[in-house]
Amino acid sequence: MRLTRRVTTSELRADLLAVDYTVDRLQGLWGPLADQALARDNPVPAKRALTGTAHPAAVMARLFLLGEALTDDELDAALPATGARGLRARGLLDAAGRARVEVRPYSAVDHTGVVNWWVVSDHGEMVRRGPLSPDHVLGVGGASLTLAGLVPTSPARRVLDLGTGSGVQALHASRTAERLVATDLSTRALELAALTFELSGVTTVELRHGDMLAPVAGERFDRIVSNPPFVITPRDAGVDVLEYRDGGRVGDGLLRELITALPEHLEPGGTAHLLGNWEYPAGGDGLDRVRAWVDAAGLDAWVIERERQDVAEYAETWLRDGGVHRASDEFERLVGLWLDDFAARGVTHVGFGYLTLRRPADAAAPRMARFERVLTAASAGASGLGDAIAAGFAAHDAIAGLDDAAFARMHAAVAADVTEERHFWPGSEHPSVMRLVQGTGLGRVVELDTGLGAVVGASDGELPIGVIVDAVAGLLEVDAAALAAEVLPRLRELAVVGMITLDPGEFGDPGAS
Template identity: 55%
Template sequence: MVSVTSALVQLLRLDLESARFTVTTLTELWGAEADAALHRNERVPALRALAARRRDSDPEASATLATLFVLGLPVTHDDLVAALPNLGDDGAVELGMVDVVGAEARPLIDLRPYSFVDSHGAGSWWIASDLGELVLGRPLGEEHVLGVGGASTTLSGLMMQTPVGRVLDLGTGCGIQAMHAARHATHVVATDISARALELAALNAELNSIHNIEFRLGSLFEPVRGERFDQIVSNPPFVITPRVDGVPAYEYRDGGMEGDALVEAVLRGAAAHLTPGGVAQLLGNWEYRVGQDAFRRVGGWIDGTGLDAWIIERDTQDPAQYAETWIRDGGTKSGTPDFDRLYNAWLDDFEARRVTAVGFGYITLRMPLAGDPSLRRLERMHGALGTNESGLGVHLASVLAAHDWQKVRDDEELALSHVAAAPDVTEERHYWPGDEDPTAMLLRQGSGFGRTVRMDTALSALVGASDGDLTIGAVIAAIAQLLEVDVAELLAELMPRIRSLIDDGFLIPVDESE
């Protein structure tokens, strides 16, 4: 049990700061190769590097803390006391961080530094979670509280960072999304079905001096019944798990529903908890079933909610791949009887619903400020995006605002408006050797989703001339004159493509009051 005692947590913070217990320090301790190995759940290279340092001198405080809380190995009682001079061994025991047995201290939690960059600049925290299977030497317990993983960083990168009043973090886990939201929100409500998760999340908030988060126990939207929020973020327990005896129901990933019903419940429930203009962002899985396209099913979940929706599928797995991924995630090793038993349970479950594949992706929902929904995008973007996912939140906010800007303008009004090519946009041309005219012209996006659009001569000329000085109509009129075509016909041809480029972030509205 983790005890969040403010005075003790402040002493722990002093010790971590004094030890320079940061991502940079740990990389310096054991090197980039060992750091990469740790991300693959292998600690031998880091141990060898620390052993080499120890031969030359007594261990630094950072090395002791890294050995204990990152690598999950015991240290001597004397080294613990030296590394935590303010908190001391008694304080570490009271906080539930270690178990001291004789001359040895053993870790009870995972505690490691975490660094990031968002629209507010660079930041760093310390994040506590439960010990993983590498340390435990066995599969995880069902009440395991996960630390910062790939899904966590994906969602935090997607999170829109526009200043808002109230944010709901649904299924907070170790609290990482709530902490990110606290940087741009006045107040954050973080919920979870796990009391253990809320304890660790509260410890993390206190340890990092974040005081605008309120923690509530309960499932899905139950703890916030009747309340509305300007933003909802959620890395929900969306993993599709067989509902049979003998299959672990991990609280951090299993919502207790059949198939992808948990994601459906969150999508349908969000509308009752968003303020006008409020946005919900989450990750999720959805099933492809025989004779059914997954996006047709997901679109049906949104029907009738009154919400704008933008859903991006990033990957799919066949049932066998999906089962293997999540059985290993729980710490069960391949080739063991338990692995084979669980594997059969997963495949039986998928066969019962005639599932052929499982999709994974990003979901953005929005309550319109007024009127009916104006946005319904369901896209598949498999493979690398060609850009860093950590900055997608800023891009999403920007293109949603641009969509709203162009949506309220008819073609005549849009023609009188000003746009400019986004600063990350480049043009690429391909020629057959010796030809003067290009065989292909491509418009490429350097950030955001890294999209590529094929262009013809007219569209290329329009994008090239869009610097915000002339109206769209004036640019098209000049192009029509150069190409010796009818202005009205060219305007009608280009306007839908211009709207699409605005929606995708290639062209950005220019404030005409400036």
């Protein structure tokens, strides 16, 4: 479906505001159980909860979220400024009274406060009752929430939302960007993103059409945000592709291509925040592949692999995502094609994770290069992950050039969200397990030994690290130099992951003595 024409949406926006068509309102109308069921693509509890409810927001939910056919009278009563005729004029309603698109309330909280938006996308399988179309435009999902949490909330002069889809990342970026460009290869995605911005009252986004970075050739940005079409899809005529997730490259070539091109489009010190997949060849390491691409591009990096699937599980995941049911001949045929494709390249597994990449502002400075598998990182969609990673980059920059003597002169304090756990065997005087637990951000859990535990426990920002290490060495009756050699590298790590904070006033010249 193509929208019939571009028209203003001021009446529809006014109606949505007037009826309080928001996340909080809908959750209040159908309750938490129905809300959780909808997240699993089960509409029955929500439909039952809204039966007999005349609130205009309930009518909008039935139309735009649950896919019900409504009468013109119902729509005219719920949306008096727009009405059924106005919805049809905008190409949003078919002849049977069903919505042609999903208009979903979306709420977010950031450092500027709470904001309510509306995201326009295509209906998913719950409403369509069948496989997705090739030009399907995805709405708000787990990946978009994860990426939104991966982006720092600090202001940026120029921001690029690469592959904007329905516009979710651009909505978030509009809160902090001076200038904002959003691109997509899909013309339909750009049409629906434009509606998202119009309904949400966001006027600062410049939309451009094209593949990958072609629409911004010769331009640089302070921040690039992208959930690119990274899904590894067989390049076979018998496999239908979905524009929102298939980038048209062989294997994980799209991610490699994007990483390679980033230095040309980032300002010095500029960052890119991406989601991606990478292949594991037999006997090889997927993260090592990503490291090689990043090193060749000369970028700083913090890459976190959150999940790894064998190739059969990977094929099953994405076929189900596209609406292909497991109990069907088509499912078996397509799984076979996906497994043939992986076998042709000797691939056994696929990794998924988060990438924060930076063009160095100073080519001579020590590089940030972290490639890790972390199962304890903050959950998908958790806010603050991007700010935590940005703080990690800043901590790395501050201490990477310091030798141990200079680092030991700094003052450290345990971060406010970090707690210490101690576990004892019954009747034992000494703990059998000690660990630090991070409550927000990266959500790390770090095992402690006696020396590190004592140093961290005494770190309240008052004394230099070296003084505390010497004091703990005396209490434990161990050699101070040996204890320092053991704990200082671990304290550096705790600083980068945000479990201890360092006094900014002590960030001196790395060459100072």
